[in-house]
Amino acid sequence: MAARSPISTEEAGLSLAMAVVASSPGPLLLMDGDLNIVAASASFARAFEVDTDSATGQQLSSLGAGEWAMPQLRSLLDATISGAAKIEAYEIDLRRAGRGTRRLVVHAEQLVYLDMENRRLVMAVSDVTDARADEKIRDDVLQQNLVLLQEVRHRVANSLQIIASVLLQNARKTQSEETRGHLHDAHHRVMSIAALERQLAGSGDGVVDLSAYFKNLCDSIAASMIGDSKRLSLRVAGQCGVVDARVSVSLGLIVTELVINALKHAFPEGRSGTIVVDCNFRHANWSLSVSDDGVGMPSDPALIRIGLGTSIVEALARQLEASVEIGPARPGTRVVIAHTPIALVESDAEGEAEDDDRMSAIGRPAG
Known part of the structure; x- marks a missing residue:
């Protein structure tokens, strides 16, 4: 019996690569440095209706009726086989006569092993046409x-x-x-x-820019409740943020109640003055205040009445997990709604970065 000639390491490596490609459950091609097909998986042959035996030795661009002859894909594969690039999730449209266009995602990478003289490349193809269609429907x-x-x-x-x-x-x-x-x-x-x-x-x-939101809201309130704009003014200040529409409803109702309350009680007997809606957003930490320069709160706590507006504001603040603080503005009154779940240390930049990762998405600075 004739002795079997020894198989070189390079031959063994290539044989193993071909066997892996041929048995791959996903569409896979193994090509040489000239983009000639060395091996094709059975799944590639089924998906794109090519014969694996006749495909072996062909150029990629010669497959089928030439539908794989895409200049951009060829350029990327040339760069990949030279080691200058690696194709990751490159999307292409495969157009074949008499068939619908298929959306493909291509991954390609140069194989590095002992046979350095013969460069080879493996290309994986995924058909995402149906997934893209589902996404469009959604x-x-x-x-x-x-x-x-x-x-x-x-x-x-x-x-x-x-x-x-x-x-x-x-x-x-x-x-x-x-x-x-x-x-x-x-x-x-x-x-x-x-x-x-x-x-x-x-x-x-689905998101609301609070700066424009509060300005439009205050303009609406002023138009319906302030008869003399020279006597009373209502304005918005501060660094407002962008929040979900759901959150903006609660904040808008809070501003409405506080502004109405100030207009009713802060400026009796034709007194002039200003009401300021001020907001300051820093990711999950934010504060919203409504202040006036009116007559202020009664000095006797027994004279302070808790009306419907105050009850509404406190209930809305609880829903937002925020606190309510009412105090003098010198002159006038200031009500602050504060949401501070995260303690920020100004001097600790690393701590701020960690906090940012853990912040909830209730609000973020407007960009």
Whole structure:
């Protein structure tokens, strides 16, 4: 029996590579330095309807009816085989006559082993056409839902304005000063909520820029409650942030209640002054304040009444896991809503970086 000639390490390595490629469950090609196909997996042959035996020795660009002859792909593969690059998740469209276009993701890398003179490259191909189609369907459904939500908010705002008009008409008809005051308060609240809904209807991406949001809200309140803009002014200051629409609703209601309260009590008997809505956002840590330069709070705590507006603000703050602090502004009154779950140390830059990783997404600085 003739002795079998010894197999070199290079031959053994190539044989092993070919066997691995041939048995791969995913579409896989092994090519030489000239991009001639050395081996093709059975899954590649099934997916792209090529014969593995006839494909061996062919150029990649010659496969099928030439659909793999893509200049950009060829350039990337040449760079990869030379060691100058590595293809990671490169997406291409495979177009074949009589068939739908397939979206493919290509990975390619030069093989480095003992046979350095003969360069080889392995290319893996994934068909993501169906996955991309599913993503598009989900995106389309999401967009439809957003449009529907905006339409609902718009209709709600219109309905609230009608309700506000009815309340105002009833306030004008009533003979009771107390009832008239309650109806006016209800009218202002309904109008403010209608303004909130209109602004939220315009935030199609699900987030709200608080700076523009508060400014529009305060303009709406001022238009309905401040008769003389030279006597009373309402403005927004500070570094506001960007928050989810859900959070912006609570913050908007808080601002509405505090501003209305200041307009009702801070400037009696025609007194002039200013109300300032100030916000400061630093990731998860934020504060929101409404201050006035009016008459201030009674010096006797027994004279301080907890009204409906204060109760609403405290309930909304609890939902946001924030605290409420009411105090003098010298002159006037200042109410601060603060959300401080993270203790930041200014001098510790590394600590801040760690905190940033753990911050919740309730708000972030507007960019």
